[in-house]
Amino acid sequence: MKRLYKGIELVTENVPELDPGFIPIEAFFRAFEKQAGQRMEIAIVGNEDVTTTYETRIHGTAEMRDVDCYYAEKLIKFLLWSRGGYRIAIAGAPEIAEHIREVFSAKGSRSFDYFFMNRVYEKTPEVLSLPFDAMPQKKVLSHHIGRNLSGCRIGFDAGGSDRKVSAVIDGESVYSEEVVWFPKTEEDPQYHYEEIVHAFKTAASKMPRVDAIGVSSAGVYIGNETKVASLFLKVPPDKFQTRVKDIYIRAAKEIGDVPLVVANDGDVTALAGSMSLGVNNIMGIAMGTSQAVGYVDENGSITGWLNELAFAPVDLSDSAPQDEWSGDFGVGCKYFSQDAVIRLALLAGIKIDESLTLAEKLKEIQGLSESGDAKALAIFRDIGKYLAHSIPFYYRFYKMDHILLMGRVTSGVGGSIMVEEANRVLKEQYPDLMEKVNLILPDEKSRRVGQSIAAASL
Secondary structure (H helix, E strand, O other), X not given: OXXXXXXXXXXXXXXXXXXXXXXXXXXXXXXXXXXXXXXXXXXXXXXXXXXXXEEEEEOOOOOOHHHHHHHHHHHHHHHHHHHOOOEEEEEOOHHHHHHHHHHOOOOOOOHHHHHHHHHHHOOOOEXXXXXXXXXXXXXXXXXXXXXXXXXXXXXXXXXXXEEEEEEEEOOEEEEEEEXXXXXXXXXXXXXXXXXXXXXXXXXXXXXXXXXXXXXXXXXXXXXXXEEEOHHHOOOOHHHHHHHHOOHHHHHHHOOOOOOEEEEEHHHHHHHHHHHHHOOOXXXXXEEOOOEEEEEEOOOOOEOOOOOOHHHOEOEOOOOOOEOOOOOOEOEHHHOOOHHHXXXXXXXXXXXXXXXXXXXXXXXXXXXXXXXXXXXXXXXXXXXXXXXXXXXXXXXXXXXXXXXXXXXXXXXXXXXXXXXXXXXXXXXXXXXXXXXXXXXXXXXXXXXXXXXXXXXXXX
C-alpha cells in the first residue's frame, strides 16, 4: 500500500489489522533517504566522553526544510534514547542544528528529553553546529558484568506490576517467587523500600548465607544509584533524592555487608539471553508494564548505552497513542507492553472491566487468547507486526544477530503468535534482515523469572 506522508510517498505493507493507520518509522526513513543527497553528520556525547556518531543525508533545500527537520528530529531522538548523552553535535546542516537546539530545550517540544538527560548526566544539554573536521570522534566504553553464579546469590527483578526474586546457589535456582505490587502509583518511597527488603529477606531465608545481590530494575542506574525510574514515578522530587536515589544500597544493607550491583532491566534481559543461549551480539526486549531494552555486544559486554527505547519513536501516524509520562506520541512503550495489549483490545471491541489493574486486564486478555478468541489472537498478531516493522529500524543502530523476547506480555500462546507473525512479515517484507536476525522466545519459565536469575549473576 502506498501513502503520502510529509510530501514523501511511502510503501507500507502488512499493516496491523486493528491499527491500520500505523506508519512504521523505517518506511519513512527508507523513502526519505532515497531522495536525500546532502551529507550530514551527528554525534551524541555522554559520560566519560563516550560518543556515538551517525552519518546520513538530508535534502538541504528550502522547499524540503520542514521534512528535513522532522527527519533529523526523529533520528536524533532515537540516538538520544538508545545511546544517551547530553551534547548533540551536528555538521553539514546549521539550519538543522538551529531546529534541534530549539526543540531539545527547557521550553521546547522535547523538553522531557532535555530534562531527562540533564537528570541522568547532571550536565546541561547542549546542541552544537560544527564543521566536519571538528566533530567529536566515536568512542565506545563497554563493561563486562554478570555471569558470576558461584556461591549463594539473590537476584531481584523489579517490574512495574510484579516483583520477582530468586535464591540461586552455584547457578541453580533453589527458590523463585513473583509478587504483585504497585510501585508506579505509590507516592511514599517507604512502600517501595519495604517491598524490596521483604523480597531480599525471603530469598535470603532459603539459603545458608548471602554472598551477593544483583538487581534488575527499570530505569537508569549509575554506581547502583537511581537516576531516573518509572517505578518511582509518583514519588515527589525531594523524597526521590533523599530516599530513592540510594534505595537499593540501603535495602542491601538490611541483608548484610555483601556486594551489590544494580543494572537496567533491559540489559539484564540481554544478559539472560546471552548466558542461556551461549551467544553474544544480542538485544533483549522485555515487554511488561513498559518496554525495556538491553544489548550485549559481540564481546559479551554491556555497552553503557541508555537503551531506553520505550521513549524512542516507532509509529509516525497522526493517530498514534500518547505516552503519559514523556508526553510523546508513537513511542515504543505503547507498542511493546501491556498498554499495547489493552489498547488493541479496546480497538478489537473486547470489553474489559475497568476496575481491574493493568496486570489483571492483561491476564484476562491472555486468557481469551488461550481459549482461541479471534479478537484476542488478532491483538498478538498485530504486536508481531509492530515488532517486524521496528526490527529493521533497530538494526540500523544495533546490528544485532539475535533478539530475545521476555516479559509478561510474551507469556502463553500470545507470545508464540507474536513471534510467528513477526517472522512472517520479516520474511515477506524484509527478507535480507530475516537472514541476519534470529528472533528468540525462550521457554515459559525463563520468560517469567529469567531476569531475576540473570540478575543474581551481576
